Amino acid sequence: MKVEIILIICINAFSIGVKSQIEQETTDNPQQLSTGADSSQTFFIDNPVQLSTGADSSQTFFTEANSVGQGNAAIFEQQLSAVKTQATGTGTCSGGTYNVKDFGAKGDGKTDDCKAIQAAWLAACKCTGSPKVLIPSGTYLTGPVQFFGACKGTTITLQVQGTLKASTNLGHFGQRDWICFGWVRGLILTGGGTFDGQGTASWPYNKCPVTKKCNVLPTNLKFNAMTDTTVKGITSLNSKFFHIGVVNCQKFNVIGVHITAPGDSPNTDGLHFERSSDVTITDSIIATGDDCISIGHGNSRMTIKGITCGPGHGISVGSLGRYQNEGDVNGLLVKNCTLSKTTNGVRLKTWESSPNPSKAINITFEDIIMNNVCNPIIIDQTYCPYVSCESKLPSKVKLQDIFFRRIRGTSSTPIAVWLKCNKNIPCQNVVLQDINLSHPAGAKSTCQNIQAKTLGTVIPTPCKG
DSSP states (O other), X not given: OHHHHHHHHHHHHHHTSOOSBOOOOSOSOGGGSEEESOTTSSOOOOSHHHHHHOTTOTTHHHHHHTOSOGGGHHHHHHHHHHHHHHHHOSSOOBSOEEEGGGGTOOOEEEEEOHHHHHHHHHHHHTOBSOOEEEEOSSEEEESOEEEEOOOSSSOEEEEEOSEEEEOSXXXXXXXXXXXXXXXXXXXXXXXXOEEEOOGGGTGGGOOTTTOSSEEEOOXXXXXXXXXXXXXXXXXXXXXXXXXXXXXXXXEEXXXXXXXXXXXXXXXXXXXXXXXXXXXXXXXEEEEOSSOSEEEOTTOEEEEEEEEEEOSSSOEEEEEESSSTTOOOEEEEEEEEEEEESOSOSEEEEEESSOSSOEEEEEEEEEEEEEEEESSSEEEEEEEOOSSOOOOOSOXXXXXXXXXXXXXXXXXXXXXXXXXXXXSSSOOEEEEEEEEEEEOTTOOEEEEESOOOEEEEEEESOOOOO
16 A cells, blocks of 8 residues: 555656656745744654645645546556556565666656656565665656655665756645655665755745744655664755754664755755654765754754854754653764854754753763854753744753863854753753853853853853853
8 A cells, every 4th residue: 555655646746737847947836835833843744644745734645646537547547557567566586776767767857757766666675685776877857756665675775876856846746845765674875966956946935934834845855764774975955945854763874965055045954853863973064054953852862973064053952842742852962073154053942931841961062163153152942033932931941961072163253152041940060161262352151040060271251140
């Protein structure tokens, strides 16, 4: 049934008006965009059908599947049968390479190659051993593509050597993201290729920076319920929304990725995580319009090393405390990173009026270089990105055992250390050790509801509040 759902979604791109040539510009009807949560929270869905269609519209899939019409029903069935036969075949297989061009992909920059890419994945997914799906050099235009398991192999590799380009017509996505991976164990995504979200045409439709009720645009690459995943050496370019989103994943490794979008591109977070554990992110370059890396709720045992960040909004824990039943953040190490001309440095941010208590504990930022960074060290427990927010109660997110060690460089603002904590649940055991941040007018620090501990030399002079 899952295979048929995937195939129906993909084939409908052909049978209900999505032409084989993706040359149209962004849809004139922005209401076709999905509606969802704020830019950094809970737009990730666990249900496989809802993941395909959107959290707020469980009927979307069935509407699309049944909208083919009587006149196109026979053509639709023929397409479905052809793809199923080509992709699944009969018998068994072990390993092997599945080149998308052998399944009909053109890679000419004009043809929609969704069906061929999907078919190659389905063929590899049914194989034991360590099969590989190859997307060779070329330019492949697609609408939403879904790489779902469970697969039979011990590992499965998606080797992208070419460039995948997302459709610029938002009507092609409905409430789906662009490239989705789900329920796969042992995925290796590699090859040095590029995922180009072509987000420039879509960013004007993104109202999330100014209002809570907003249309959420497609994420470039989304990973849901994955285990033992490696993402290595790929490039994410100009995502319509987040570049890489990870939810409910275990043992997730990111190595040497390159993420880029203009500094003013809205909500283009580089990497965003929710409800995931045993995560490592190393040796990556991120230049984007929002957080280079954002750590949402429910994450544990995360290590981030060797990140070059800028432009962007820095490396952030949060925002936390906005939604019901958020999980704790426990165990984060951010080390050996360089941030340049970002609007924040290393940051923890929580909302006021949290519906439920939660915690962010055991978090360390160390050996960080700041180059002309606004707010190099910041804790903000009154976070609100909008012009105004209804703040009836203090944040219920408890911050404890937070360590800032060996952070040096230059601040673009006089306030280089800003620690604003909750008055009802003050931050506990926040430690500043060997800090050296300068500003031409003299760096300063400001504090509220916190007694931070200091070790070694701390510049600017620590504050008490």
